Amino acid sequence: MRFVKIIRRIKLVNLVALFASLAIVTCVFQTPMRAYSLLLTNSMETITNNTNNTGDTNTAVNFVVPPKYIDAKVFSEGLAPVKIGNLWGYIDTNGNLLIKPQYNFANNFNEGLANVQIGLSKSGYINKSGQFIIQSRFDYGGKFDQGIAVVSTEGKYGYIDRNGNYVIPPQFDKSKNFSQGLAVVKTGDKYGYIDEKGKFIIQAKFEYASDFSEDLAFVMINNKYGYINKSGKVVIPLKYGAAFSFSHGLAVVKIDEKYSYINKSGKVVILPQFNFAFPFVGELARVQIGKRWGYINTSGNLLIQTQFDDAKDFFQGLAAVRVGNAWGYIDKSGRFVIKPQFDEAGNFSNKVATVRIKGKVGLISSPLE
Helix, strand or coil, X not given: CHHHHHHHHHHHHHHHHHHHHHHHHHXXXXXXXXXXXXXXXXXXXXXXXXXXXXXXXXXXXXEEEEEEECEEXXXXXXXEEEEECCEEEEEECCCCEEEEEEECEECCCECCEEXXXXXXXXEEEECCCCCEXXXXXXXXXXXXXXCXXXXXXXXXXXXXXXXXXXXXXXXXXXXXXXXXXXXXEEECCEEEEECCXXXXXXXXXXXXECCCECCEEEEEECCEEEEECCCCCXXXXXXXXXXXXXXXXXXXXXXXXXXXXXXXXXXXEEEEEXXXXXXXXXXXXXXXXXXXXXXXXXXXXXXXXXXXXXXXXXXXXXXXXXXXXXXXXXXXXXXXXXXXXXXXXXXXXCCEEEEEECXXXXXXXXXXX
C-alpha cells in the first residue's frame, strides 16, 4: 500500500508540473489552446530529436507507382519500362500502362525511340505508341544520340540514323556512342577513334580507350593509363594503375594502391588517400576510406563523412546510400531525407527513382521541390 501511495504522489507531482507549465506558457501567450499546442509541439520535437540525433528529416515516401513490378527502369521522355511476369511494357508518369507487356527486353526512350526485342527475334525501335519505326533486324541496338545509334549485326558494329539507314556500315568489333565529335571503336584487339563519317582520326593502337570528356580521354597500353587529346597526342603520361574521365577539371587516378585526383596538367591536387574514388558529379564525388563511403568537394574537403556501407552519386540533389542492408536517400548536407528502408535504390531522374522492396519494384518521387 505504501508503494502505491508513493506512485500516486509521483503522478500527482507530474500533473502539477504539467499544469504549471501550461499556466506559465498561457500567461506568456494569453491563449490556453495555443499554449497547449506549443507544449505538445515541443514534446514531439524532443521525441524526434531523441530518436534521430543526426537531424535527419525522414520525409515520408511518396510512391508514384507502388512496388508491384518484377523490374522497372526510370522515366525517360515521360515513359518508363516495367516488367510484368516475363515481359516488358511501358507506363506513363501516372502509372497507366500505355504499351502493354510484350517485349523480352525494353530500353528507355531517347529522342522519341526505344530499342526493344520481341521473343527470340532481332531487336528494333518503337515510337511512344508502340509502333515499330525501325524493324527488328539487329543483334544489339543502342540509344539514339544526336540522331545516331550504335547497332550490331552478325558480330559487327556500325551506326544508323533515325530511319534505320546505315550512316557507318557494320565493320567494327565494338563501338560506342559519339562524344565530342569522336567515337571509340575496336578493331581486332585495339581501340581507336573515328569521326562521324567513319574515318579513323586516332588509329586503333590502345588496349583500352574511353570516351572524350572535357577534351581528354584516358587510354591504356601495357596496363598503364594516361590521357590523350583529340589529336591523339599523349598529354598526361601513361603511368597510372587506373583512371577515370575528367569532370569539373579533375580526374581520378590510381597511384600505387590509393586513389587520388589530378588536374589537366597531370598535377596531383587531391592526395592519394582513398581506397576507391569516383569522378565528380555536381561538384561532389563519392570516396571510400577503409570500408566506409562519404563525399568530398573539388577542394578535397570531406563534406559528408565516410559513414555509409555503400553510396551512389548525387542526382537532382539526392544520393542513394546504404546503411547495413537498407538503402535510403540523403541530401547534400548529408541528412537523410528518406530513411534507409529499401532493398535497392536507383538514382533520381526526372524527379523519380526506382526502388525495390520485398522483391517488387516501384517508383518514388523526389521530396525536393
